[in-house]
Amino acid sequence: MNSLALEYGDDILVIDAGMMFPEAELLGVDVVVPDFSYLKENRERVRALVLTHGHEDHIGAVPFLISELDIPVYGTAFTLALVERRLDEHALTDKARLNEVKAGERLEIGPFGIEFINVTHSIVSAVALAITTPLGVVIHTGDFKVDPTPTDNLLFDLHTLAEYGKHGVLLLLSDSTNVEVPGYSQSERAVRPKLEELFMRAERRLIISCFSSSIHRLQQIIDLAGEYGRKVGLIGRSMLSATEIAHSLGHLDIPNGLLLRPQDIQDYDPKKTVCLVSGTQGEPMSALSRVAVDNHKHLSVRKGDTVVLSSRIIPGNEKPIFRMLNHFARRGADVIYGSSNPPIHVSGHAYSEELKLILNLVKPKYFIPVHGEYRQLAKHAKLAEHLHSHTLRETFVMDTGDTVVIDDKGARRGERIAVGRVCIDSGSLDDVVEDIVIRDRRALSEDGFVLPILAINKTTGKLEGVPEVVSRGFVSAEEATRLMAESRQVVIKTLESSSAEERTDWGVMQEKVRADLKRFLNKQTSRRPLIMPVVLEV
Numbered sequence: 149m150n151s152l153a154l155e156y157g158d159d160i161l162v163i164d165a166g167m168m169f170p171e172a173e174l175l176g177v178d179v180v181v182p183d184f185s186y187l188k189e190n191r192e193r194v195r196a197l198v199l200t201h202g203h204e205d206h207i208g209a210v211p212f213l214i215s216e217l218d219i220p221v222y223g224t225a226f227t228l229a230l231v232e233r234r235l236d237e238h239a240l241t242d243k244a245r246l247n248e249v250k251a252g253e254r255l256e257i258g259p260f261g262i263e264f265i266n267v268t269h270s271i272v273s274a275v276a277l278a279i280t281t282p283l284g285v286v287i288h289t290g291d292f293k294v295d296p297t298p299t300d301n302l303l304f305d306l307h308t309l310a311e312y313g314k315h316g317v318l319l320l321l322s323d324s325t326n327v328e329v330p331g332y333s334q335s336e337r338a339v340r341p342k343l344e345e346l347f348m349r350a351e352r353r354l355i356i357s358c359f360s361s362s363i364h365r366l367q368q369i370i371d372l373a374g375e376y377g378r379k380v381g382l383i384g385r386s387m388l389s390a391t392e393i394a395h396s397l398g399h400l401d402i403p404n405g406l407l408l409r410p411q412d413i414q415d416y417d418p419k420k421t422v423c424l425v426s427g428t429q430g431e432p433m434s435a436l437s438r439v440a441v442d443n444h445k446h447l448s449v450r451k452g453d454t455v456v457l458s459s460r461i462i463p464g465n466e467k468p469i470f471r472m473l474n475h476f477a478r479r480g481a482d483v484i485y486g487s488s489n490p491p492i493h494v495s496g497h498a499y500s501e502e503l504k505l506i507l508n509l510v511k512p513k514y515f516i517p518v519h520g521e522y523r524q525l526a527k528h529a530k531l532a533e534h535l536h537s538h539t540l541r542e543t544f545v546m547d548t549g550d551t552v553v554i555d556d557k558g559a560r561r562g563e564r565i566a567v568g569r570v571c572i573d574s575g576s577l578d579d580v581v582e583d584i585v586i587r588d589r590r591a592l593s594e595d596g597f598v599l600p601i602l603a604i605n606k607t608t609g610k611l612e613g614v615p616e617v618v619s620r621g622f623v624s625a626e627e628a629t630r631l632m633a634e635s636r637q638v639v640i641k642t643l644e645s646s647s648a649e650e651r652t653d654w655g656v657m658q659e660k661v662r663a664d665l666k667r668f669l670n671k672q673t674s675r676r677p678l679i680m681p682v683v684l685e686v
C-alpha cells in the first residue's frame with residue numbers, strides 16, 4: 149500500500165497509491181487500500197498523483213483515490229495502461245485525467261519541478277523521481293535494482309542521479325525491500341541459462357508461470373520459444389491483458405505466427421508448445437490453479453509435462469502454492485520451483501551493496517528508508533551511517549502515518565496523521581469496509597451467518613452423506629427451512645460441477661461453495677450473510 153505525500157506551502161503532491169491483497173483472515177475482503185482521509189480533508193491543496201511504476205502495491209488504489217479527488221495522474225505509458233485496466237473495472241476511465249510522461253522528461257506542478265529518471269526493476273518503464281522544491285531536491289527511488297544488463301538494454305540512469313548528488317540533495321527516499329540480503333542482486337538475464345536448460349530438456353509441453361507484469365521475463369521466454377521451435381500459448385486473464393498492453397506499447401517483441409490461440413493450445417503438438425500461465429501464488433481462481441486441478445478449458449496437464457514457477461513464493465502463500473504443485477505432481481508433471489543455481493527467478497529489488505551505491509551517488513542531507521517492514525527500514529538506516537562523515541545529517545525511520553518537517557532550520561519529526569487501511573469487498577468502490585471486525589459484526593447483526601458443512605472423502609473426492617447448511621440470525625425460521633434446503637442443492641451442484649481433484653482440495657472447495665452460496669442467497673434475499681464453509685475431509 150505504498151503512498152506518500154510531499155507538501156510545500158499550499159501544495160500537496162501524492163506519490164503512488166498502492167493496494168495490497170488481504171491476508172487470509174480478512175475473509176470475504178477482496179482488496180485493501182490506504183485510508184486517504186488526510187488527502188480528502190486537504191482536497192483543495194492536492195495538485196496531482198505521480199506514479200513510479202505499474203506494480204499493484206503502487207497503483208492498485210488509484211481508482212479509489214481519483215474517485216474521491218479530481219486530480220491529474222502522471223506516469224509512464226506502460227504504468228498508465230495498467231492503471232487504465234483497473235479504471236475500466238470501475239467504469240472510471242472517462243473521469244480520469246491521465247498524463248503520459250517519459251524518463252528524462254521534466255514537469256512543473258506548483259512549486260515542484262519533477263524529473264523522471266529511468267531505473268531497472270522487475271517491471272518495464274519504472275522511474276525514480278527527482279523533485280526540485282524551493283528548499284532543495286528530493287529524490288524518490290521508487291522500486292529498483294541496479295541491473296547492469298537489463299534485457300531491454302534500457303539502463304538505470306545512474307548519471308542523472310549522480311549529477312543531482314553532485315549538486316546536493318536535500319532528502320533521499322529509497323527502496324528497502326532487500327536490505328537484509330548481502331551483495332548484489334543478479335541481473336534479469338541470469339534466469340536465461342536455467343530457462344534454456346528447461347527448453348532443451350522438456351520432453352513434452354512446457355508450462356511456465358511468472359508474474360504477468362514481468363515483461364522482461366516473458367520476453368526471454370518468448371525469445372527462447374522462437375529459438376527452440378516452440379509456439380507460445382497465453383493463458384489467464386492478467387497474462388493476456390499484460391502481454392497485449394506491453395506488445396502494443398513496444399515493450400514486448402512477439403514474432404508473427406509465434407502465438408497460439410488459446411483454443412488451439414490443447415490440440416497443438418505438446419513437444420512444440422510453451423504455455424505462459426498466470427497465477428504463481430496459488431490463488432484458487434487463477435488460471436494455473438485451475439489447470440492444476442484439470443479444470444481449465446484450454447489446457448490439460450499430462451504425464452511428462454514440465455511445470456515451472458518462475459517467481460517468488462510470497463511468505464504466507466506457501467500452503468496454496470504447494471497444494472497446487474502437489475496436484476501437478478500427481479498428474480505426472482515435472483515440477484520446477486524455488487531457489488536453484490542457476491536461478492529460475494531473480495528479485496526486482498536491490499540488495500545491500502546496490503543500496504549503498506545509490507546512497508553514495510545521491511549523498512543526501514536527510515534520508516528516509518521506504519518500502520519495507522520496520523526492521524528493514526532500520527537496517528537500511530544503519531547502512532547509511534558511513535555517510536555521516538560526508539553530507540548526511542539525520543535518518544528518519546518512519547511508521548505509516550509519521551511525518552517529517554523540513555525548513556531552513558533543518559529536519560525534524562512532525563505530527564502523526566491519521567492513516568489506516570480500508571477493506572473493499574468485491575472490488576467495488578461502494579463496498580468499503582472500515583474495519584474487518586466491524587464488518588463481520590455488522591454482517592452478523594444484520595444478515596446473520598450461514599454455515600455450509602460438507603464431508604468429502606479424501607481419497608475418492610466423493611461427498612459423504614448430504615451436506616448440512618445451517619443459519620442463525622439470517623431469515624425467519626420458516627424461510628430459513630426453505631432456503632437452507634435449497635442451499636443444500638446449491639452446494640451439491642457446486643460439488644458435482646467440480647473435478648475430482650478440486651474436490652480433494654478443501655481450499656478450492658471452500659472458495660467455490662462460498663462464492664456460489666453468496667450469489668444464490670443474495671439473489672433470493674438481497675442480503676449478505678457471513679458464509680463460512682466447513683469442509684471436513686474424511
Ligand SMILES: [Zn+2]
Binds near residue numbers: 205
Ligand atoms: Zn513495490
Ligand SMILES: [Zn+2]
Binds near residue numbers: 203269271291
Ligand atoms: Zn515494484
